[in-house]
Amino acid sequence: xxxxxxxxxxxxGLFFVITGCSKKSSAQTETKMQLVTAAPWKYDTAGIxxxxxxxxxxxxxxxxxxxxxxDNTLTFNSDSTGQEDEGAVKCDSTNQTTAxxxxxxxxxTVINFPDSLFGSFGGAVNITSLxxxxxxxxxxxxxxxxxxxxxxxxxx
Numbered sequence: 001x002x003x004x005x006x007x008x009x010x011x012x013g014l015f016f017v018i019t020g021c022s023k024k025s026s027a028q029t030e031t032k033m034q035l036v037t038a039a040p041w042k043y044d045t046a047g048i049x050x051x052x053x054x055x056x057x058x059x060x061x062x063x064x065x066x067x068x069x070x071d072n073t074l075t076f077n078s079d080s081t082g083q084e085d086e087g088a089v090k091c092d093s094t095n096q097t098t099a100x101x102x103x104x105x106x107x108x109t110v111i112n113f114p115d116s117l118f119g120s121f122g123g124a125v126n127i128t129s130l131x132x133x134x135x136x137x138x139x140x141x142x143x144x145x146x147x148x149x150x151x152x153x154x155x156x
Contacts, residue, residue, distance in 0.1 A: 032108040033078055035130050040073040040085070041154035043118070049138055049149040054128030056151050066091060069118055074154065076102060084117055111137065121152060132156070 030038075046065055047056030071087030084098045103112050109127055116122035121139060128151065129136035135154040140147055 030132065032104065032127075032130055035132060036076045036111075036135065037078045038132065039156045040075040041135050041156065042073050043070050044134075044153040044155040046150065046152045049128075049151045052149055054136060054138060054151070056153070060150070065118075072118060074117065118152065121150075 043065075045056065046060050048058045048060065049055060050057040068086070068089045068091035071089050073085045073087065075083045075085070077083075080101055080103050082100045082102055084100060086092070086096050086098075090096070100113060100115050100117055102114075104110065105112065105124075111125050111127060113122040113125060121137075123139065125137045125139045127136070128138050133156050136151060137154075138149050138151040141150045
């Protein structure tokens with residue numbers, strides 16, 4: 001009987017040692033501010049979201065985004081400033097970087113750019129996805145009387 005009790009206590013003790021010493025998950029959910037400011041964002045792809053679900057349904061017409069913009073990077077700082085870097089292919093040969101300001105809305109689902117970035121993308125831009133490696137943004141654009149959602153995907 002004593003051996004069963006000792007065995008039981010040993011098992012319980014071993015259980016507490018194993019569970020007490022096991023590493024707890026340190027993967028805490030990063031805030032949107034931490035995600036957006038972690039590293040510079042590079043252009044990945046762009047297109048038209050026909051049904052408003054945050055996914056690209058059709059490619060943009062060729063030349064919509066100037067080639068000189070496709071290698072640009074955007075760096076967001078936590079003080080609501082940022083920098084657009086022209087990359088190797090420059091739209092303006094006299095300027096490598098352009099400072100900008102930005103802000104989240106209250107729910108951090110929209111980024112507001114007072115100035116145009118990445119070609120002519122500016123104003124209130126909806127965030128459709130933000131992860132450690134992807135930033136997907138979308139904006140309703142009206143052209144020739146037609147309104148459609150332009151989505152731009154960035155990556156690290």
